[in-house]
Amino acid sequence: MNLYFNYLLILFKSQMQYRTSFWLLTAGQFLVPFSLFAGLYFLFERFGQIRGWDFFEVALCFAVIHMAFAVSECFARGFDTFSSLVRTGDFDRLLVRPRSTFLQVLGSKFEFTRFGRLFQSIIVLVWALSSLSIEWSVIKVMTLFLMVVSGVFIFTGIFMLAATLCFWTIQGLEVVNIFTDGGREMAQYPLNIYQKWVTRFFTFVIPFGTVNYLPLMYLLGKSEGNELLYMLTPAAGIVFILPCLLVWNLGVRHYRSTGS
Known part of the structure; x- marks a missing residue:
């Protein structure tokens, strides 16, 4: 972890060398997502609710x-840009260093400007929570925290899987954006508004349902049956990183140097 924080500090200092650019990019990351939220607001302004979900419930989601x-985009950006390391042969240098390739790639790039998007999301979160009548308890606070953590692990896992493909394809594949940017757009709504096969796929294969749907039903008092199962579902999203790590290690073992 000392090595990881050293990576973090070095890259933060390098980005702060151009402070005006840094703050403008951060402001852009703060403002641009408001267009997405505005679309959400006007959708509910027109239709009132979707499949039993009102505006503030979906705003929380x-x-x-x-x-x-x-x-995830801030701290796992190294996997999202990993194809350049394979294409230029720089990944060979990571292989001869006495630390795991996972840690080195994870620490190779950070996008601190993404904190602008994070601040915007926190504002929406506070507004939604202040407008919902949730009977809070320590368990519910922990569930909300684990929902965010679970989402971080899922997106990081998808970035890792996309990076692993680069061992065979060299270039990154745009189709993976279906599960990153596309997954984000889809998962900003509760999954039960989609067809059943979509809900099942994004619950049992790529477990976005453990972030924005099942535990959300527990928080809002909409769960049916054993509430403990709904409360613990974020753990499945966290566990999602384990098979992604196995696939990553498999890709590293089959990597062939560029020879440059």
Whole structure:
């Protein structure tokens, strides 16, 4: 972890060398997502509710998934830009260093400007929570926290899977954005508004349902049956990182140097 924080500090100092650019990009990341939220607002202004979900319930869902995406995009950006390391042969240098390639790639790039998106999501979260009549308890606070953590792990896992493909394809594949940017857009709404096969896929294969749907039903008192199962579902999203790590290690073992 000392090595990881050293990476963090070095890259933060490098980005702060151009402070005006840094703050303008951060402001842009803060303002741009408001267009998405404005679309959400006007949708509910016109139709009132969607499949039994009102505006502030969906706003809570929106805030959680965008917070998770912002944190993951900030701290796992190294996997999102990994194809350049393979293409230029720089990944060979990581292989001869006495630390795991996972840690080195994770610490190779940070996008601190993404905190602008995070701040915007926090504002939406506070507004939604202040407008909902939730009977809070310590367990519910922990569930909300784990929802965000689960989302971070899921997005990071998807970035890792996309990076692993680069061992065979060299270039990154745009189709993976279906599960990153597309997953973020889809998961900002409760999953039960979609067809059943979509809900099942994004619950049992890529478990976005453990972030924005099942535990959300527990928080809002809409769960049916054993509430403990709804409360613990974010753990499934966190566990999602484990098979992603296995696939990553498999890709590293099959990597062939560029020879440059």
